[in-house]
Amino acid sequence: MTTAHRAAAVATAAALAATFAVASTPSTASAACAPDARDLLMTYQPVDHTVTDASYFLARLTLANGDRRCSLAGGWTMYFNSVRQPAAVLTGAAGDLARKQLADQGLSVARADQAQSGDFYALRPTSAFKPVASGERRTIDLNIELWATHKSDGPAGWSIAYGDGKPRWMPSKSLLDPADPKQTKAFSGDVRPVQSAATRFAENTSAKRRLTLQERIVPQPLSATATGGTVRIGGGSAVDAPAELRGEAGYLGSALHDVAKGDGAPISLRLDPKLDVDRDGKADAEGYTLASTAKGVDIVGTDRAGVLYGIQTLRQLIPSAAYKAGGAGTVAVPRATVADAPLFGYRGLHIDVARHFETKETVKKFLDLMAFTKMNRLHFGVTNDEGWRVEIPGLPELTGFGSKRELDPPEKNALHQGMGSVNDLGGGDGVDGKPRNQTEANLGRAPAYQGFEQAMGNFVGKGSGHYSVRDFKEILAYATERHIEVVPEFNFPAHARAAVQSMERRYQRTKDDAYRLLDPADTSQHVSVQLYNDNLANPCIPGTYAFLTKVVTEVGKMYADAKAPLNRINLGGDEPPGPPAGWWSGSPACKNNPETAGKSGEQLADLFFTKWNGIAQTVAKTTAGWEDVTDPGRDLRLKNFAPLPWQNVWGWGREDWAYRFANEGTPVILAHATNLYMDLAYNKDPDEPGYYWAAYVDEKSTFTYQPFNVYANATETRWGGPVTPDPNWVKLTETGKKNILGLEAQLWAENGKTPGIREYQAFPKLLGAAERAWNRRTPGTAEMPAAWDVFNNTLGQVTFPLLSFYKPVGLRGAGVNYRIPLPGAKISGGTLTANVRNPGLAIEYSTDGVRWQRYAGPVSAGPAALTRTRSADGRTSRISPVGVPAWQSGTAYPAGALVTHQGEIFTATGPSTGQAPDLSPRAWRLLQ
Secondary structure (H helix, E strand, O other), X not given: OOHHHHHHHHHHHHHHHHHHOOOOXXXXXXXXXXXXXXXXXXXXXXXXXXXXXXXXXXXXXXXXXXXXXXXEXXXXXXXXXXXXXXXXXXXXXXXXXXXXXXXXXXXXXXXXXXXXXOOEEEEEEOOOOOOEOOXXXXXXXXXXXXXXXXXXXXXXXXXXXXXXXXXXXXXXXXXXXXXXXXXXXXXXXXXXXXXXHHHHHHHOOOOOOOOOOHHHOOOOOOEEEEXXXXXXXXXXXXXXXXXXXXXXXXXXXXXXXXXXXXXXXXXXXXXXXXXXXXXXXXXXXXXXXXXXXXXXXXXXXXXXXXXXXXXXXXXXXXXXXXXXXXXXXXXXXXXXXXXXXXXOOEEEEEXXXXXXXXXXXXXXXXXXXXXXXXXXXXXXXXXXXXXXXXOOOOOOHHHHOOOOEEOXXXXXXXXXXXXXXXXXXXXXXXXXXXXXXXXXXOOOOOOOOOOOOHHHHOOOOEOOOOEOHHHHHHHHHHXXXXXXXXXXXXXXXXXXXXXXXXXXXXXXXXXXXXXXXXXXXXXXXXXXXXXXXXXXXXXXXXXXXXXXXXXXXXXXXXXXXXXXXXXXXEOOOOOOOEOHHHOOOOOHHHHHOOOOOOOOHHHHHHHHHHHXXXXXXXXXOEEEEEHHHOOOOOOOOOOOEXXXXXXXXXXXXXXOHHHHHHHHOOOEEEOOXXXXXXXXXXXXXXXXXXXXXXXXXXXXXXXXXXXXXXXXXXXXXXXXXXXXXXXXXXXXXXXXXXOEEEEEEEEOOOOOOOHHHHHHHHOOHHHHHHHHHHOOXXXXXXXXXXXHHXXXXXXXXXXXXXXXXOOOOOOOOOOOOOOOOOOEEXXXXXXXXXXXXXXXXXEEEEOOOOOXXXXXXXXXXXXXXXXXXXXXXXXXXXXXXXXXXXXXXXXXXXXXXXXXXXXXXXXXXXOEOOOOXXXXXXXXXXXX
């Protein structure tokens, strides 16, 4: 950060601190004016999960009026999104109680959109509302369904509108105190401890060890032997390659030029279709050998993909210092021999760009990182309820309406605000006065996206956006250069709200029902998991199939133009809104169509998938879809279709579906949520963004996953209790193993609001998934601890430094925002002892939050300290307090004193007593 930018950030922080430094006693102010939205602050915090057991919890909003002139009286509406429903919108006793709770405070809450569909709400005053005076902090108690133990569970995207005026951004903040069990224990069955310096200290058992050449490469090759000495190569090295390897030679030259521009030893690229890496008498698809000698480097691949993977291994042999320097000379790589081939032919990553959009540059960076780790399938989630992201010629409403989000309750021009986002921090989306940059959205601090940031609740996030035909073809071409097949997903019949509502707008405009997706006379009642009641395409009308045919036909043309293979389309098919008896039960179109009359909801779904599968296979050889499309106990089996089993949550009854499919002869792509959902939170720390409905998922979850024995990970429930394996779980047979096509890591986008947080969620988790998809030597349960210890060392000593300075080929910029692990620590007798999960990473400590020192071993620190981990590129983890006391009212604190308050860490800027740190920002400095 430049000095000017630093000064600007400090000034912004000071201004925001002054704005929100409201007094506890109201001052006099005029009730005739309305406070400026930027002078308000809405703070959310769960208070008590014990008021019921897993039904609803007590949350508290604190509305601070920092406007020096005006009280907040009536006549306003506050809009927000919430993944958890306010109980006041529920029916029954819980809803009645919650509505009275709010009414007693002069408030009401209801769904904000005209369709009454989704996660969009409005908080309004009643005639009994008492004005919030200038300088006042008003607490608002409300019950919210289920639980919320992470900050990212909180409401997001707050704005306020006065009368009929335009909504304006209202700053908001999410708090959660990790030391308060009432805030962190979801219900009585939640026995999982909250992460702390102490729990991490106990977990960090890996000691630094010397790594072999084979252990330094991720994923590990079948064999790799250092032969002694080095050879120097560079961007100017002569590359000898046949014409069919021209693309791979160009890729290699560009990659080397990024790190060392000088001449070096020659490099040879060759093909040998009979290459038998494992010497079993058969050629190994995607296999390669690499030999680096004093004379140069020789890479031989069974096919073009194999040559590329040999190049990726060579890239990993380049020291991270060379990536950092990017100099004009050459780099030394070890002389070595490597032989390698993959376990699975399908090694996938699913990126959801429907919930939150990502630019083509971000997708390309992920594609290059996939190639770097030898992944070869991008499952591209371009459609869902919340957005349609690819242009389809002839259907302009899909992107003209369905790719946009606005604060537009009638949804005249766009889908309504969802998941706390509209058009990111840009304009034209119905919200005025939004933050000017991410620092302002983060309430005055530049976000690092090493965990939850307040910016994620203050409109940061691409709710709008799409790929033009040209953009999409550009992504396809970039992927094809890296031997990555793009599997597009068009999710139907559920999760289709963006498409359904877009085609309704088309019908309203043209009165042409050729592509209409719903029966307007359908009275069926259904609500999806995400609270949508209007997201289901109708299987009984011709428009549905005409629409799907149009979509895949146009997409097929894009693939052909880009010279990209379209071997598989994902049909979607997950989470149809329940119950099945309600699916299209009130649709006259279904009752009057001879083909569908008298069929149950499940029979109609089977009919739909059969037709949808046939349509998709007019342009693609095969299809895939979520396990919901069928199940092992039903008769439906689709031609050339592979299910993705995902709901293997221990105790939910689907733990063995993948193996039951495979054993019966159905090809399977493993997508198990307990281990492969990278968007799930890393662990139980309120500052870890992500959901936790299936499990907490970190890189240990992905690395220790055993594709042929998933039950090996069935040790504890998502709530930390023990799992009792069911003896009836079907085991995978030797024949069934042959039907496991591979595995796929999932990166859903509900919380993926910036490229930085996407990278944080994916790395290092994706590295563990890549290991299990590629490495043929999956450790058994007994061998796994030793393998995990090596992997920890590999990440800390080699892979993280490489990612710090990684340069994606053909793109600008460098570095990956991988998650930097927080250190573990303890203080005993004033002595600080610390450790870190990945040996090789540096630990720092501070006793005042200002001066940081390198930790080299046990050190005298006094009763309290702060610790953090520093990466090779200078970035740091979140701060981890050790022995830091909670702030207490009336206690005198000297300058430099450390305290925690409501889960945040503060240091006193001068002698301080009286108000809590968040009420007195001039006396306290927020450290993180």
